[in-house]
Amino acid sequence: MERERELRRPKKYGPSSVATLKVVRESDMGAFLDAETGNTSDDILLHRTQQTRPVHIGEEVEVFLYLDPKRRLTASMRTPKMKEGQIARLRVINVSRDGAFLDVGAERGIFLPYAGMRGRPQIGETVWAKLYTDKSGRLAVTMEVEDELRRASRPAKGVHVGDRVTGAIYNYTEAGAFLFSEERYIVFIANKEMRERPRVGEVVTARVTYVRPDGRLNASLLESKEKALVTDAERILSFLSEREGKMPYSDASSPEVIQGKFHISKAAFKRALGHLLKEGLIEQREGWTYAKNGEAAGPDEDKTENP
Numbered sequence: 001m002e003r004e005r006e007l008r009r010p011k012k013y014g015p016s017s018v019a020t021l022k023v024v025r026e027s028d029m030g031a032f033l034d035a036e037t038g039n040t041s042d043d044i045l046l047h048r049t050q051q052t053r054p055v056h057i058g059e060e061v062e063v064f065l066y067l068d069p070k071r072r073l074t075a076s077m078r079t080p081k082m083k084e085g086q087i088a089r090l091r092v093i094n095v096s097r098d099g100a101f102l103d104v105g106a107e108r109g110i111f112l113p114y115a116g117m118r119g120r121p122q123i124g125e126t127v128w129a130k131l132y133t134d135k136s137g138r139l140a141v142t143m144e145v146e147d148e149l150r151r152a153s154r155p156a157k158g159v160h161v162g163d164r165v166t167g168a169i170y171n172y173t174e175a176g177a178f179l180f181s182e183e184r185y186i187v188f189i190a191n192k193e194m195r196e197r198p199r200v201g202e203v204v205t206a207r208v209t210y211v212r213p214d215g216r217l218n219a220s221l222l223e224s225k226e227k228a229l230v231t232d233a234e235r236i237l238s239f240l241s242e243r244e245g246k247m248p249y250s251d252a253s254s255p256e257v258i259q260g261k262f263h264i265s266k267a268a269f270k271r272a273l274g275h276l277l278k279e280g281l282i283e284q285r286e287g288w289t290y291a292k293n294g295e296a297a298g299p300d301e302d303k304t305e306n307p
Contacts, residue, residue: 012036015067016138018079022060031055033075050076050107066108081105087130087148092121102129102141116142118171119200127201128170146171149180155215156185159208165219166205169198186216193220195263232264232272245291250284
């Protein structure tokens with residue numbers, strides 16, 4: 001009767017967990033670890049290829065448990081290089097319909113459920129993530145690291161408007177993006193300060209626009225107005241050059257059309273046009289813009305391009 005109760009004892013250990021288990025026997029394949037179920041058929045194989053050093057009967061070893069291709073519980077001495085509760089920049093090694101798997105230095109990747117994602121990370125990307133134990137007792141990771149990064153951050157000192165900061169995007173809100181810089185500064189980038197939204201985890205360099213009293217920073221991924229003016233003007237000239245020196249866009253065009261064609265705001269477009277007009281490089285007639293040195297047809301001669 002006692003033996004039957006032992007055999008029915010639930011398994012104590014499961015996959016995606018770290019445990020310290022005793023070596024109870026050896027074979028040509030490797031060592032077997034006591035699963036503590038009272039049934040030797042439950043012993044867990046620690047294959048020789050998963051050993052970082054030779055092990056011996058009677059000693060206890062710390063191992064990472066995972067399921068092999070035949071879904072048998074298997075052990076490896078390659079355990080995670082981070083502890084539970086710690087955060088780190090981790091590489092995405094696989095993506096499935098249920099989530100993703102991140103490399104924590106263990107024998108297998110650790111699962112990142114969709115509920116813990118920020119954005120939709122892709123294979124090869126690196127993201128901020130935290131190691132934790134889920135309700136089933138398995139190790140998992142989450143990209144919800146705002147509290148941890150806040151505690152790890154420090155106020156910006158000696159930083160001035162116009163300085164550059166580099167770091168990884170770790171979260172988005174309706175207002176914009178948050179970046180954790182190499183100096184451990186928390187940096188906010190408003191939506192209007194981004195021409196395109198970087199992916200979560202992407203490393204970017206931003207221009208400081210405001211140093212807050214609490215030591216956090218506001219920054220922009222856009223050029224300063226002076227530099228942007230030159231860049232936007234060059235973009236317009238290039239656009240004209242590709243279209244035989246004419247385009248059906250002017251300072252009367254709608255903001256939506258300007259954004260769609262040039263990926264800049266209507267205000268930036270008007271500033272660039274004004275600069276080019278002042279320099280005598282363009283002219284405008286009846287809602288069209290022409291390069292002064294281009295062989296442009298008049299608006300009545302050719303209106304084939306649809307804004």
